[in-house]
Amino acid sequence: MSKKTVFITGGAGFIGLHVIPLLLEKDYRIRIFDNMSRGDRGRVNELVATGNVELVEQDVRYGGAVHNAMKGCSHVIHFATVSINKSQADPYESIDINMVGNNNVFAAAADHGVERLVFASSASVYGDPKKLPMHEDDELNPLTPYCISKRAGEDLLGFYQRSKGLSWMALRFFNVYGPGQKIEAYYTSVINTFIQRLRSGQPPIIDGKGEQSMDFIHVTDLAKGVVAALESEQDNMPVNIGTGVDTSIAQLTKILIQAVGTDVEPIFNPRDVLVSRRAADITRAREVLGWEPQITVEQGMNELVKNQAR
Structure with missing residues (x-):
């Protein structure tokens, strides 16, 4: 039986490089999709040398590139994003990558009929919370283009679930x-x-x-949460990942x-x-x-x- 392949946007970044070794241990193949603007090329080259990881050096803003690169993949993890501070300095780029990029990845995943898509959402969708601890059903009040795009991403996942049966989990990462x-x-x-x-x-x-x-959530713990979401029996909901x-x-x-x-x-x-x-x-x-x-x-x-x- 051929190995299942996980398509990871932004996979050459900080969190992606902690998730990939866990997936390799579980015998998945990995296809990293990353424009390498912030990626760790040295670490990616080491992973590619294992024979079970490949790099597609492209940008999530290009829907055709995303769709073509995702062919043959069984699972998707969407990490590619513009950071929260950069989104305030340059809302145009933030909307382009975070909104258009989200839609390109989600639409391709729905078209390819992947088994599960895991989206890196953010605790920032809550804004300034009215109470602690923050629960997934609390009111959302995102304050910056980054936070707004994360909330919109969750809503878009719901659209592709309803229209095409996409199975997803949105993980609201804390710090x-x-x-x-x-x-x-x-x-x-x-x-x-x-x-x-x-x-x-x-x-x-x-x-x-x-x-x-x-x-503050340690990246090792968070990476385990990502893998758990990729394989969980339940789906189609946001889940907090914090301590x-x-x-x-x-x-x-x-x-x-x-x-x-x-x-x-x-x-x-x-x-x-x-x-x-x-x-x-x-x-x-x-x-x-x-x-x-x-x-x-x-x-x-x-x-x-x-x-x-x-």
């Missing part, structure tokens, strides 16, 4: 961090920036009072100061912050995917600091 992440990643760049400052003996600078919080723990920026700073082993006090910079607090309700992830996170924030941050020291 992903871990080894291999670029320092400019929007929400979690705070981790890398704090570590860099601490290593050079400088105090971290915290916006506001440091009461704003995030739900359920809200870690304030002030707490994060303490954890990192301890992990780096330095003795400084943070500086507080008075300014407004966009989203005040975040924590995922992960009941659905447990019940539907049989998934829950294993890595605590303390463990993950300590490991990140050790890896960066190498």
Whole structure:
């Protein structure tokens, strides 16, 4: 029996490169579809050398390219996106890649009759939450072109489900961090920036009072959630992928100061912050995917600091 092939847009990026090894362990073949503008070419070349991974260097904005490259694939994971901060600086590119790209990938998946499509949605679809933890059925209030495109992506999946029977899962990623992440990643760049400052003996600078919080999910745990969604018996719903723990920026700073082993006090910079607090309700992830996170924030941050020291 021929191996099943997973088509992964943006597969050469941070999260994709953590998901692919898990899929290879499960004996899938992989077709990475990536324009390589931010991809890790060295790592992709290593994966291609295994014989079970191929790279199609193309852009999700071109529907014909997406459709042709997806031929023969049984599953789709759609990661390709423009980051949240870039979407505010350049809404045109964001709408082009995130909206047109979403539609190209979803339409092709529906036309090819794939078994399952997993979409990287985002916790940012909730906007500033009215209550914690944030549940999938809560009101959505996306605030930027990026967040709006993620919500629209979920709605588009519903359209292709109704019109063509597409089977999908939309994973609302919370604040992903871990080894291999670029320092400019929007929400979690705070981790890398704090570590860099601490290593050079400088105090971290915290916006506001440091009461704003995030739900930091380690990329290793998140990757397992993606694979679980690809193979879950249930489908056609959004699922939060987080830890359920809200870690304030002030707490994060303490954890990192301890992990780096330095003795400084943070500086507080008075300014407004966009989203005040975040924590995922992960009941659905447990019940539907049989998934829950294993890595605590303390463990993950300590490991990140050790890896960066190498």
